[in-house]
Amino acid sequence: MNDPEYTAVLANVVKHFKSGPVLVRAVDGVSLQLPRGKMVALRGPSGCGKSTLLNLFGALDRPDSGDIVVDGIDVGRLKGGDEVDYRRRKVGFVFQMFNLMPSLTALENVMLPMELAGGMGPAARKQKAESLLERVKLAPDRYTRRPTRLSGGEQQRVAIARALANDPALILADEPTANLDSTTGGQVISLLRRLADDKRTVVVATHDNSIAQKADVVISMSDGKLMGKWAEEDSEAESARVSS
Ligand SMILES: Nc1ncnc2c1ncn2[C@@H]1O[C@H](COP(=O)(O)OP(=O)(O)O)[C@@H](O)[C@H]1O
Ligand SMILES: [Mg+2]
Structure with a gap:
């Protein structure tokens, strides 16, 4: 199934963790459709399952049951190294702690995913990385700096450029x-907003109300479940609203 309208479709996705004798229902029967080219905010209290859900989207973790289809790929059933390939080509991750490679410059951090995916020569990689850093408005004199010599906001810009390196279908933040302080955070949100305006699909797990305000769709989670209209069986009305 490669639905042109939706980047990702989840059906009854379950991921539970055993913590000693306790069963933690981190993701507990989630069904949703992510419309293409939208910014989706995933909200909910700490521990409600946001990161687990993003990890499932990104094949960093595997569901116990249910279906996850991203850009036509049956993500929950990837194996034999295909999940590595999927992560490199189809998703871009942006993390709270930026997670850049400390030994590489800003430019090299953005070039790395292209190198791992293969298929581009060094000159093409450099040119693309420079254009991505330009797009996230990193000052050119920062391109050759390592992460320790960049501010938090600058590191997150580099991380966003890196997430875009292989033109992924889905950006997971x-x-x-x-x-980040609120001004810098606001700039990062505007960048993510612009990605959605450029027809990328962006999912942002957040406590930050200003992100939800900029999002096209807000999904609320509680105890591993989706709340409100997303919890209903028929999400067509919402999808129609979102895509109109
Ligand atoms: N690897 C794991 N092992 C055991 N429990 C986990 C693991 N990952 C997450 N959990 C639990 O699953 C629940 C959801 O966690 P998480 O997805 O990180 O929530 P959020 O990102 O919304 O704060 C929490 O109760 C958390 O402790
Ligand atoms: Mg989390």
């Missing part, structure tokens, strides 16, 4: 503004 897990609390991307949690370690």
Whole structure:
């Protein structure tokens, strides 16, 4: 199934963790459709399952049951290294702690995913990385700096450029503004907003109300379940509203 209208479709996705004798229902029967080219905010209290859900989208973790289809790929059933390939080509991750490679410059951090995916020569990689850094408005004199010599906001810009390196179908951002002051955080949100305006699909897990305000769709989670209209069986009305 490669639905042109939706980047991702989840049906009855379950991921539970055993913590000693306790069963934690981190993701507990989630069904949703992510419309293409939209910014989706995933909200809910700490521990409600936001990161687990993003990890499932990104094949960093595997569901116990249910279906996850991203850009026509049956993500929950990837194996034999296909999940590595999927992560490199189809998703871009942006993390709370930026997670750049400390030994590489800003430019090299953005070039790395292209190198891992293969198929581009060094000159083409450099040119593309420069254009991505330009797009996230990193000052050119920062391109050759390592992460320790960049501010938090600058590091997150580099991380967003890196997430775009292989033109992914889906950008997954897990609390991307949690370690930034509100002005810098606002700039990062505007960048993510612009990605959606450029027809990318962006999912942002967040506590930050200003992100939800900029999002096209807000999904609320509680105890591993979706709340409100997303919890209903028929989400067509919402999808229609979103895509109109
Ligand atoms: N690897 C894991 N092992 C055991 N429990 C986990 C693991 N990952 C997450 N959990 C639990 O699953 C629940 C959801 O966690 P998480 O997805 O990180 O929530 P959020 O990102 O919304 O704060 C929490 O109760 C958390 O402790
Ligand atoms: Mg989390």
